[in-house]
Amino acid sequence: MHQITPGKRLLSFITPVLLQTQSSGVHPVLDLHLYRGQLQLSTKDALYSDLRRYRPLAKSLPTIRRHFPHIHQVLMLGTGLAAGVHLLHQYGVHPRYTLVDVDDSILQIAAQLLPPHTDAELVCADAYQYLQQQRRHYDLLIVDIFLGQSVPDYVRTPAFFAQCQAAMAPQGILILNYIRNDRDQFLALEAMIYAAFPDTDVIEFGVNHVFVCHAAVQ
Template identity: 25%
Template sequence: MIKSVIRFLSSFLVTYPIEERKSEVSGKLEILYTNGKYVLDTARVNYSFGGLHRVFQKAFSQFRIKDRKIKNVLILGFGGGSVASILQGEYGKDIEITGVEKDEMVIELAKKYFSLDKYKKLSLHSTDAYDFVQNSSLTPFDLVVVDIFVDPIIPEKFQDENFLSALSKVLSPEGILFYNFIARDEKTRDKGAHLYKQMNNLIGHTEWIRLFARSTENWVFVCDKIKTPK
């Protein structure tokens, strides 16, 4: 008991490495204990419950997601469950959660350290998000979150017209979409600007906000169907 209290308090000064894995999908995966909680990192970016968690907290707050009527959410790139924890844990929303996470090792670590069984109405799929959204039988979602990275790169297929068009189809008529993008250098900034234009053309009115996780510059593109002219 005393040791756990000491570790909790000292974690605000020191980061403790807990477990490290090598994934064929994501590369290095590491569970760390810092600031009194577990976080999931890759070699270069936070996947869950660190800086990335704060990015979505700020983005959701800016668009008043806590007060918005949402019955279901699709999370592409579920990770350790950061977005789910904000919606159900922090906001207390009684919503259906559909999570898609290709990396089975990420899911394994999430179950071990982040208690996925605490989420109500969670349906978690270990599959490729690109293929998942092509399913025409999907029920439209009031909230769609795209948070897909392979340390820290977004695969090209998740920026192409087919994927964006599929996102538009799985978004409900009054739904809202959050697409997280990491701007690392001039090349990725150019790609991000192009993605922003494509989202406006293919999905609807899109806003562009800049947020930071540690030293990482995140661009969150937000498409709100309510603000899109009919």
């Protein structure tokens, strides 16, 4: 990982400092910046991760704090800088992680930043295909999958949420980050989520909507 000098760290509180730029088969532009002392990962048209300041998880994880002692297996679909790992680590939660991303370059960046002694399996795969094939049950499932500022079409299907349900432990929790670009698409997604998970809370900030869904008690 690029060495961060004291001068770059200080400058980052004034303006974002580009640490490295690269391209991958998935993202023509993949930039790692230091901003206000913290790393950010961005593509040409979207901020993919802001580490411990990543708002969708920074706002949603505290709402499930009472469940932290029961979180032992976590599946993250869409990795970014593994903000969920860093935030849970900050809360003293150290489960086993499965981190899935279609872009191996993102996985490699995330791997270099994981907190020490993190138990994590990194999988380069299409998130939906992985979800269909895996057979584990997770206490926490984080879905943060975007193509630019939109989710893939499969996220807005009943089949996807059925697969999420199948992957969750009996009292598991699903956190889904969504950017509302189209009102009708959003309303259809919202109805789909409530049909699959009646016990759902929504956290809103700007165009972001984060769904915190609790599995039905068996």
